[in-house]
Amino acid sequence: MTLAIVASRALDGLDAPAVQVEVHLANGLPALTLVGLADTEVKEARERVRAALAHSGLGFPHNKRITVSLAPADLPKESGRFDLPIALGILAANEQIDAARLARYEFAGELSLAGELRPVRGAIALAFAARRAGAQRALVLPWESAQQAALVDGVVLHGARHLMDVVGALQPGDEAQPLPRAERSPPGPASPGPDLRDVRGQAAAKRVLEVAAAGGHSLLMIGAPGTGKSMLAQRLPGLLPPMDEDEALASAAIASLGSKGFDLARWRVRPVRAPHHSASAAALVGGGSPPRPGEISLAHGGVLFLDELPEFPRLALEALREPLETGRITLSRAARQATYPARFQLVAAMNPCPCGFLGTPAGQLRQCRCTPDQVARYQGRLSGPLLDRIDLQVEVPTMAPAELMRAPEGEPSAAVAARVALARERQLRRQGRINAELEAADVPLHCQPDAAAAALLQRAAERLGWSGRGLHRSLRVARTLADLAGADAIGVAEMAEALQYRTSVVGR
Incomplete structure (x- = not known):
């Protein structure tokens, strides 16, 4: 032969x-x-x-x-x-x-x-x-x-x-000596991550974190250095429910394409990717020849944490816009094309100005010395289309040392995760997907506010000049707030809170 x-x-x-x-x-x-x-x-x-x-x-x-x-x-x-x-x-x-x-x-x-x-x-x-x-x-x-x-x-x-x-x-x-069969061997339980109880104070920021986990919404936190933005972001994965079989297989398949491969100990553990702010657009979206997945695809089914958001290259930030909207990324090269899923939850953090201390209460040692032009240029690194795709935007204020020392221990992650799980169960029973993944055609069906809430939303959208996308995203957030409250309809209270999170603190 x-x-x-x-x-x-x-x-x-x-x-x-x-x-x-x-x-x-x-x-x-x-x-x-x-x-x-x-x-x-x-x-x-x-x-x-x-x-x-x-x-x-x-x-x-x-x-x-x-x-x-x-x-x-x-x-x-x-x-x-x-x-x-x-x-x-x-x-x-x-x-x-x-x-x-x-x-x-x-x-x-x-x-x-x-x-x-x-x-x-x-x-x-x-x-x-x-x-x-x-x-x-x-x-x-x-x-x-x-x-x-x-x-x-x-x-x-x-x-x-x-x-x-x-x-x-x-x-x-x-x-012939038969080869051994490879059988699935489920790994042991994953070690618990950081607990939310470690974060003292910052009740408003922790509330937004719970809302983000319940609906799968993207989140931007703005605050001075040391206010707890990174601590909060690191505790978000502990609030999310475990991955189901299909999600886990999709995440594992993408991870197996990466340079480090897939770690069996991470089976059914939501991925968390936190690239440095010097990462290029190709590192985030993927690239090379043949095209390989980038950070946003490796975060599929999990969390993508971007700290110091304005410090990322402008091209890298703008490359996030389409995946945030569609949940996938298509890499086209001269000879080949590859499409990867990219249904990730974006969590970003930034300082309000170059020095980081804009808005610090009077009387503290560190005061902002940035000029209005410097602040405007710094915040202008984030484009309007990108901010329009971020559902929740919240300030994380500076706490006085005496207030921080008196603050009691926070609520444990397990208690918050239980509420998140109940809210997600309501969403899956009602519409088969979480609120952040609702298509435009599904929003009027599942996110219908009552008359008073609808009037409040209309007044706010007209006054603030929102786009149609901003309107839909506010409705999705309000629907998540109603799910957390166990309510069937979106009322004025849920709509008012959703509007508060949608009002951008960047550019004020």
């Missing part, structure tokens, strides 16, 4: 299209040629495969001309995931393993020079694609990757630690 075909998969965003690794042995000058739009990492497989076969005691056809074709030819191939199928194709073409058994599996794995199998990026996406294709073949992955992929039901998964483990399973007849 001089031709062998091995099934594998590439990565294309969250999809994993099928790839046939065809290996042909022919007489001629000894060489190993790779074709099929392979990038540099794939081409380097020639040396890894040669060394791995030699160190594993397997015969390499040194006197043959070896041609490896990765089909389809127009699909870009990247990373070392094709090392294992290329090595098995060479062995099958050289009649060292059973080709009939080989056809029962799909393979992906990077080889070390000693033949050990290293994890591959996007293991969960590979399992998803195999399930969508009908799972006609079992999937063989490095052991660490197989444990991640086992989170996807409906796919037969095998894990291997060394090339020889796979070769042993592909021997003819009774000589």
